Amino acid sequence: MAKEERRRNRMILIPGILLLLSLARAEDKVHLSNHCTDFRTAELLHGSSLSVQFLLFTPQDPNCGVLINVHEPISIQNSSFNSTLGTKILIHGFRALGTKPSWIDGMIGALLRPGEANVIAVDWVYGSTVQYHSAVENMMELALRISVLIRRLIALRGISEKSIHLIGISLGAHVSGLVGYFLEGKLGRITGLDPAAYKFTKASAEERLDPGDALFVEAIHTDADGFGIRIPVGHIDYFVNGGKDQPGCSVLRNPYNYLICDHMRSINIYISSLENSCSLMAFPCSSYQNFTDGDCLDCFDPFLLSCPQIGLLDHGGIGMTKLPTGVQVFMMTTSEAPYCAYHSLLEFKLQEPRNTDTSIEITVHSRNFTTTKKVEIPKGSHLGKGIIGHHAPLCQVDIVGLKLLGKKSMQRFWSRTKAQVTGKFCAAALPLYSSEPTWCLSQNLILTENQPVLHDLAMAC
Numbered sequence: 001m002a003k004e005e006r007r008r009n010r011m012i013l014i015p016g017i018l019l020l021l022s023l024a025r026a027e028d029k030v031h032l033s034n035h036c037t038d039f040r041t042a043e044l045l046h047g048s049s050l051s052v053q054f055l056l057f058t059p060q061d062p063n064c065g066v067l068i069n070v071h072e073p074i075s076i077q078n079s080s081f082n083s084t085l086g087t088k089i090l091i092h093g094f095r096a097l098g099t100k101p102s103w104i105d106g107m108i109g110a111l112l113r114p115g116e117a118n119v120i121a122v123d124w125v126y127g128s129t130v131q132y133h134s135a136v137e138n139m140m141e142l143a144l145r146i147s148v149l150i151r152r153l154i155a156l157r158g159i160s161e162k163s164i165h166l167i168g169i170s171l172g173a174h175v176s177g178l179v180g181y182f183l184e185g186k187l188g189r190i191t192g193l194d195p196a197a198y199k200f201t202k203a204s205a206e207e208r209l210d211p212g213d214a215l216f217v218e219a220i221h222t223d224a225d226g227f228g229i230r231i232p233v234g235h236i237d238y239f240v241n242g243g244k245d246q247p248g249c250s251v252l253r254n255p256y257n258y259l260i261c262d263h264m265r266s267i268n269i270y271i272s273s274l275e276n277s278c279s280l281m282a283f284p285c286s287s288y289q290n291f292t293d294g295d296c297l298d299c300f301d302p303f304l305l306s307c308p309q310i311g312l313l314d315h316g317g318i319g320m321t322k323l324p325t326g327v328q329v330f331m332m333t334t335s336e337a338p339y340c341a342y343h344s345l346l347e348f349k350l351q352e353p354r355n356t357d358t359s360i361e362i363t364v365h366s367r368n369f370t371t372t373k374k375v376e377i378p379k380g381s382h383l384g385k386g387i388i389g390h391h392a393p394l395c396q397v398d399i400v401g402l403k404l405l406g407k408k409s410m411q412r413f414w415s416r417t418k419a420q421v422t423g424k425f426c427a428a429a430l431p432l433y434s435s436e437p438t439w440c441l442s443q444n445l446i447l448t449e450n451q452p453v454l455h456d457l458a459m460a461c
């Protein structure tokens with residue numbers, strides 16, 4: 001505020017001093033560019049017009065954002081930008097309250113910690129607030145300015161398009177798509193974190209993020225029944241916990257946090273993938289239901305060589321040179337950081353098929369955690385199966401509990417004999433590259449209706 005006032009005062013000084021002042025101002029700017037700059041907060045009345053700051057963070061000084069002015073080559077040439085490293089450009093989305101994104105410092109820190117990237121955070125808080133539609137109107141102009149920045153970096157620092165990775169959040173994901181489109185799909189990578197739905201679900205591919213926007217485009221979907229888009233927009237699209245409702249998001253007290261919890265989860269999971277070494281692996285399947293039913297156990301269809309993982313591995317680790325597009329991949333997570341869940345197939349195979357549907361509740365217990373899954377065995381068949389996402393791998397599971405679920409019918413209520421089934425329990429860790437589970441309890445189990453049977457599970461790691 002004080003600076004604005006000073007500037008305005010200068011404007012009304014007599015012309016004779018103006019030259020001196022403009023020199024002083026130029027000095028001001030050079031001086032400024034050597035200092036740390038933070039995101040700005042938009043005032044509600046002035047918030048809707050676009051105003052952009054590019055803040056450069058480098059491993060040398062990870063806590064200091066240095067302002068880059070596209071129109072002053074010196075601010076790029078003389079910055080600590082390291083041309084031998086890759087460049088990550090972070091683009092936030094709609095800012096309902098006109099404030100700096102709470103997660104941005106954490107994301108910048110996580111991207112810089114390995115010491116292998118320049119990070120440029122795009123502050124468009126001005127222009128992303130007040131009304132959603134005015135933020136949407138500003139996207140094209142914002143994307144143009146980011147494209148100009150990238151062209152300057154290429155021209156002045158000799159970096160390649162391939163070395164650039166855009167990370168766009170919500171609306172920012174589609175801004176990334178536009179930037180990629182302006183740069184003819186030559187950028188190395190775009191990561192869309194829960195790309196925004198509203199106004200984009202039915203947009204053409206040019207108007208939203210799509211696989212043509214970079215050499216590799218991935219999206220992480222966590223609120224596809226709310227703020228996030230439900231259609232695939234990349235080469236690989238992660239639908240986390242089915243992409244709609246996230247564990248731990250239904251019990252929050254704060255109504256605002258509750259509203260954005262699912263949407264925010266994509267950011268938290270991405271930060272976690274940068275900070276933790278545990279695997280956030282996903283599996284291609286026709287639907288989440290089919291995935292949790294145990295229909296998709298590997299990554300052969302479509303052929304991905306290996307299963308994709310959220311994080312910074314090239315192409316998500318799938319190792320293909322010719323990438324498939326719009327591959328929906330599914331995974332489960334836990335409710336808290338680091339979110340990684342170990343996916344395991346659980347099976348119960350009846351000795352004799354029954355003339356009624358059978359439900360069995362299977363519970364695995366490891367030291368601190370319990371996960372329960374209900375598997376269904378249709379009338380006339382042998383096999384019931386399902387996938388769990390547990391906090392620990394199968395080999396750290398101590399005990400498995402199985403319970404034959406009773407039917408709640410009057411006939412059953414009056415019947416004296418309890419139903420019993422005999423069968424075998426088997427389990428396997430995913431990905432499973434063969435059709436049979438690799439590990440079974442040696443003896444058959446006899447399950448009596450509503451009486452849990454506990455058994456040690458001593459799988460070797």
Ligand SMILES: *[C@@H]1O[C@H](CO)[C@@H](O)[C@H](O)[C@H]1NC(C)=O
Pocket residue numbers: 030034074078
């Ligand atoms: C370049 O940066 C150095 C310190 O980082 C500063 O001393 C120098 O004045 C700058 N040069 C120009 C032309 O801005």
Ligand SMILES: *[C@@H]1O[C@H](CO)[C@@H](O)[C@H](O)[C@H]1NC(C)=O
Pocket residue numbers: 060082083084085115116
């Ligand atoms: C740029 O990064 C490379 C690779 O990490 C490093 O060896 C080099 O010292 C860095 N250059 C500067 C000026 O920091």
Ligand SMILES: *[C@@H]1O[C@H](CO)[C@@H](O)[C@H](O)[C@H]1NC(C)=O
Pocket residue numbers: 286287290295
């Ligand atoms: C799920 O699997 C079943 C049986 O394999 C199949 O008929 C169904 O079409 C699949 N669901 C979707 C959404 O593709």
Ligand SMILES: *[C@@H]1O[C@H](CO)[C@@H](O)[C@H](O)[C@H]1NC(C)=O
Pocket residue numbers: 367368
């Ligand atoms: C289990 O919880 C205890 C204390 O709550 C903790 O010290 C321990 O590391 C946890 N073990 C595992 C395997 O997570």
